[in-house]
Amino acid sequence: QKEVEQNSGPLSVPEGAIASLNCTYSDRGSQSFFWYRQYSGKSPELIMFIYSNGDKEDGRFTAQLNKASQYVSLLIRDSQPSDSATYLCAVNREGYQKVTFGTGTKLQVIP
């Protein structure tokens, strides 16, 4: 079992719809959770982080964390073609310097 699992996609959604990206993790000691966006050929860009169970909203993005079920998700409302990218989920265990990344989900927003 991979430490951080994501569906590779592609996930296709029409413009204006809600895109839902999911990530599961295996380490119950995980404390910090991050979502990065990576455009093709570019480096990852941090867009959200969450530490507590529940939802965290930032503009059109909402991160949801459920530690009991060991999953974290990212919702993108009013999806735009510019949101088309690969979204990487990353997880960190408290006190550890290393962050474990998933392989990413490719999102395609269709105009």
Add this chain to the structure above:
Amino acid sequence: DGGITQSPKYLFRKEGQNVTLSCEQNLNHDAMYWYRQDPGQGLRLIYYSQIVNDFQKGDIAEGYSVSREKKESFPLTVTSAQKNPTAFYLCASRPLAGNNEQYFGPGTRLTVT
């Protein structure tokens, strides 16, 4: 302008040659990281460093070496012992105080033929 710089953006080398990738940050971050990204494999940690003159191996350190002589700089050398060096190399940094969010440089795409 604060940020992380990596140079060059593209690098081509012949097999058997060592090559050094540059990573510089002016964010005053303590910790720095090197990752390798291959298609469909996500990011894999090569080396990381929390303080000057100290660094630790990541998950795939074989065939690589690093140094941390200055807080701002964390160069990575890809040696001839690395069997499959062609990849996208990413440098990241973060402050030690914080929540482990890492910030990435633009990356160097290395091609070895």
